[in-house]
């Protein structure tokens with residue numbers, strides 16, 4: 001069983017246990033004896049089963065189980081300890097066990113709420129709040145049912161409630177107040193002064209565009225979605241003038257995966273101010289990385305990218321040979337945008353498909369009718385890629401895969417999520433059952449260039465109630481905090497930095513560090529067994545633990561965030577800062 005499924009199983013069992021205890025309590029209060037006893041038996045069984053799931057989660061990593069071991073387990077033990085013996089005595093008047101059963105229900109519900117609303121890290125304050133809630137609810141229930149709680153119980157309740165109020169700060173105060181992200185931090189590398197060799201102008205404006213045969217409202221660069229494809233050759237100096245005609249939320253250009261100097265990175269409030277309607281901003285950087293990249297607005301990025309403010313950036317090492325096409329996959333107004341048409345391929349022509357996922361969720365790609373190799377991921381060439389047949393690839397949000405093959409004389413087709421994106425003739429469409437390539441075991445290995453790390457950080461991804469803004473929100477959190485309260489990771493120029501990224505939530509988080517490619521060291525404790533993977537976007541699935549590293553060689557203040565942009569918007573953004 002994967003840790004991801006264990007997390008789901010544990011949650012389901014916890015919900016079942018809490019519901020059954022509460023239901024049993026209500027049934028006994030209503031003198032429904034058989035129902036009460038039946039529900040209590042289910043509750044008892046479910047609560048004891050959690051001993052197995054919590055132990056397994058703790059073995060997978062303390063991050064997955066901390067609050068369950070420290071708070072849920074004692075509360076569950078209390079539930080069983082209080083309700084169990086009274087049930088075994090099975091009194092003539094079933095109403096006599098109502099309060100013990102309700103107590104067990106409150107204890108397990110409170111532990112469940114703690115996991116769902118607070119998550120990681122566990123804190124004494126949060127635990128006390130949970131206990132205070134249980135005591136208060138039990139006392140109220142006892143009064144309502146006419147059972148008088150003893151003087152001792154009332155005293156304990158009072159003490160716990162006061163302690164919870166005094167220390168129960170885990171839910172309401174930042175674990176470590178984050179220093180404000182400076183607007184102008186003086187660390188930005190001076191942008192290059194060289195004469196540009198490639199000039200582009202991108203004008204952002206509202207537009208109506210054709211999305212698969214239907215006109216939809218969009219935000220577009222130069223009236224088109226995707227925006228113009230920007231191409232360059234290694235060594236070119238790009239100068240891109242961004243103008244904003246009427247996008248009220250502001251616009252910037254972020255060069256996704258391109259490790260530009262910090263002041264060209266296009267993150268509003270961090271590296272520049274958002275470009276407002278009527279304003280412009282000129283980006284200039286040298287194209288010294290070959291590969292497949294893309295650009296997109298980073299201002300209100302969730303809405304902005306979804307509405308169409310993105311395009312392709314391809315930097316080639318030299319002249320194009322054969323067929324070299326980009327396939328940016330995007331969903332606009334709920335419909336997939338059509339890919340560029342390739343009607344005909346001459347046999348023997350070398351083909352390079354640059355697949356780009358510009359959505360916020362993973363896509364599954366399958367090339368049918370030919371063997372192919374994955375030549376590059378996230379713009380970086382793989383070492384010793386071997387031919388693959390009838391194999392699908394999963395590309396995370398923001399990620400790019402370059403697939404290469406020599407065109408066969410027979411038809412080939414590309415499928416995205418089972419939908420034909422293009423084909424040169426009839427091919428088998430049964431790609432749904434194909435195995436999926438694991439890039440961590442593909443290609444030829446090479447040693448990791450570092451044996452020691454100057455800085456190590458752990459990012460635990462979760463969800464939690466964030467009460468620090470104007471309105472409470474159910475945030476996507478990192479180490480229990482949400483943007484802007486997540487402390488920045490501070491490194492020095494030249495440091496070799498290691499990150500451990502743990503996903504203890506129920507959803508995939510495509511991780512994206514700006515300004516650096518990270519080298520994958522291991523996933524779930526298994527070292528990379530294939531080509532070195534230098535990634536800028538990688539899916540951390542529920543229950544996964546990724547270890548990645550990079551050399552801090554690009555000074556500045558860099559966003560480090562989930563590229564499911566709705567998650568980034570809902571708190572899952574922090575910053576990497578050079579001291």
Ligand SMILES: [Cu+2]
Pocket residue numbers: 476508509510562563564567568572
């Ligand atoms: Cu996410």
